[in-house]
Amino acid sequence: MASVIEKTGIPTVCLSLLREVSEKVKPPRALFVPFRMGYPLGKPRDPTTQLAVIRAALTLLEDSAPLPILRDFESS
Amino acid sequence: MARLKDLPLAHRLFMQAYRYRTVDWSPGAQLARPISGSKLALITSAGLHLPTQPPFDKSIRGGDFSCRELPSDIDIQSLLIAHRSSAFERAGALEDRNLVFPLERLRELVDRGEVGSLNHRHFSFMGSISAPSRLIAEKAPAVAADLRLDNVEAVLLVPV
Numbered sequence: 339m340a341s342v343i344e345k346t347g348i349p350t351v352c353l354s355l356l357r358e359v360s361e362k363v364k365p366p367r368a369l370f371v372p373f374r375m376g377y378p379l380g381k382p383r384d385p386t387t388q389l390a391v392i393r394a395a396l397t398l399l400e401d402s403a404p405l406p407i408l409r410d411f412e413s414s
Numbered sequence: 415m416a417r418l419k420d421l422p423l424a425h426r427l428f429m430q431a432y433r434y435r436t437v438d439w440s441p442g443a444q445l446a447r448p449i450s451g452s453k454l455a456l457i458t459s460a461g462l463h464l465p466t467q468p469p470f471d472k473s474i475r476g477g478d479f480s481c482r483e484l485p486s487d488i489d490i491q492s493l494l495i496a497h498r499s500s501a502f503e504r505a506g507a508l509e510d511r512n513l514v515f516p517l518e519r520l521r522e523l524v525d526r527g528e529v530g531s532l533n534h535r536h537f538s539f540m541g542s543i544s545a546p547s548r549l550i551a552e553k554a555p556a557v558a559a560d561l562r563l564d565n566v567e568a569v570l571l572v573p574v
Contacts, residue, residue: 339457339539339549339554339557339571340439340569340571341436341437341438341439342437342439342550342554342555342558343554343557343558343561343569344439344442344443345437345438345439345558346443346555346558346559346561346562347443347562348443348558348561348562348566348567348568348569349442349443349444349445349567349568349569350443350568350569350570350571351568351569351570351571352570352571352572352573353570353571353572353573354573355416355573355574356416362436363436364436365439366439366442366443373416374416374420374502374503375416375502375503375574376502376503376504376505376506376507376513376514376574377503377506377513378513378514378572378573378574379512379513379514379516379519379572380513381506381513382506382507382509382510382512382513383509383510385512385518385519385522388512388513388516388519389519389522389523392516392519392520392523392570393523393528395570396449396454396523396528396529396568396570399445399449399568400445400448400449405440405441405442406442
């Protein structure tokens with residue numbers, strides 16, 4: 339999905355729960371999050387962590403590094 | 415982080431043997447302006463749908479590759495979750511849809527001036543599509559065309 343959208347000229351960033359899969363697929367930008375399946379934003383009713391994950395993901399969109407950009411989420 | 419080895423055996427064996435499809439996206443797209451001035455859309459693979467929309471169909475061989483448009487002003491807790499899989503827990507998303515469709519958090523970022531704006535619609539797919547050919551050939555390009563039509567400038571994709 340990300341690749342198809344990216345080809346139309348719209349930049350994308352994916353959250354990733356499974357590093358092994360994302361490293362095979364290599365989307366343009368992915369943020370590896372340290373959470374279990376079903377919990378890509380962390381914990382329910384935890385807006386602080388959820389916002390931190392989103393901010394980290396959106397930061398990849400502004401990163402000028404060569405694509406693909408595959409990074410780990412680092413919680414503060 | 416979840417690891418393949420932690421998944422139920424059937425999922426692990428399937429995913430280890432699965433030939434992942436890749437689409438050549440090079441050279442990739444770039445933001446035209448900072449995210450604080452950009453229009454963002456959200457895509458989830460949690461199988462979310464409005465109560466008024468038909469649920470995704472788990473009986474379709476290879477997976478239901480259809481999608482549902484979700485309006486940006488929706489009360490996200492009213493969304494239903496059609497995606498059921500032993501590969502992930504639904505309890506968290508049932509308690510807080512932001513876990514898989516963080517629209518309330520994105521609204522807060524717009525209010526804070528960190529995101530320019532949100533598109534008037536977002537898109538929901540069913541995950542675990544084991545036969546993605548029609549998704550890649552038909553539905554994904556249609557959604558991409560809709561996003562272009564809406565002048566969306568960036569997309570955040572959230573898996574489950």
